[in-house]
Amino acid sequence: MVTRGFVGRRQPPETGARLPPGQYLTDDFPILQIGPNPTVDMATWRFTLREGSRPIKAWSWAEFEALPRTTWHGDIHCVTKWSKFDTTWEGVSFDDILADAGIAAPTGYLLAESHDDYTTNVPVADLVGGRALVATRYEGQPIHPDHGGPARLFVPHLYFWKSAKWVKGLRFTQTDTAGFWELRGYHMYGDPWREQRYIGD
């Protein structure tokens, strides 16, 4: 349906090719979350891997920081339509987390769980093979609490609501289980290039 008089603002071809459909480019780093920043105490911080309710392994901050580091550079895309190019993140790859726990993924799905009671679901296949980190640094610095520090899940090929801020653990689930936004109409998978913003997209 054409809107009378609307011409829009086209991006240069090289920018447009990097922008998923329906996105616009920003130099800012907008902040979106469901409530205030949670208080996270580094002395008692734990990152816990669980299968259902059963803990598999937990790391203290010092233990987590001692794991092998991986750096990722590229573009991120938020369901609220902004994209940000050329960001750099550093953290521990999901592969290295599994290796340190001495396991293979026991199920095909998991839920990321955060200190603010936020949850989001991601298929295990989207986390392995160097595709995802638990990130602790952004642009060479500790991640600011506004952006999810001390640690956030980082899954750059999906919309950014999947990259849960203030992550405290990953819980393997038997089935693909909706998290906070997925229960409120957001897409179960969230591929920006297929514009999977909401259920049914």
Added chain:
Amino acid sequence: MSSATSVTDPAIEPIVFRWHEAEITAIAPVTPHVKSVRLRCGLAESYRAGQHVDVRLTAEDGYQAQRSYSVASAQDGSGTLELMIEALPDGEVSGWFSHCAEIGDRVELRGPIGGSFSWDGSDGGPLLLGGGGSGVVPLLAMLRRRAQNWREIPAALIYSARTRAEAIAVAELERLAEADPNFSLHLATTREPGGKRIDAPLVADALARIGSPGKVFLCGSNRFVAAASDLILAQGVAPGLIRTERFGA
């Protein structure tokens, strides 16, 4: 987990968001930079106060742009809903609404989105609302909903605007505060002689008017929401009661 239900967060049935055609039925200036746009749309009777919609504009050649806008109106049986659109510098969508849109023009809307930042009377109170600039819009919808049926629920609005002239719906809010002993308005203007930013005494005053809040909703720039959250938490309000929406960097 199997349910979104909790004390502070009413469950919203997951729904499929479809695009709906909408026709502009009225346009009116609200402040020097904000326009009220009324749209006739199938969504008009199926949203909760505080939720937002995605707006999509399509050019002749098929190019599309989408942005999210909070709904300003409470459901009123008119078959229309109201958006308040602030003209942003070089705004691709807001620019069209500011400079081009006319009554009878058609756009597409999708939603309602944002179930965790929404309120209806059955959710209870007391309600503490904090809005910065155009962040007041979803809170205005909550107050309009409250005024329809729920005036016994105490409510306070902390509202930070640059100047009185730039404060959205300030006359309506002042009329409501005058007529309704259960509602208080706490306006802070930051760019006027004698003006100030929101501070601890202002927040304490708002809380004193309503008692211990059952729901807190904050919307505005990141700077505003962070400041308001800190001030409210410092008064002893539990973090789990606070819901936020932010815009800008």
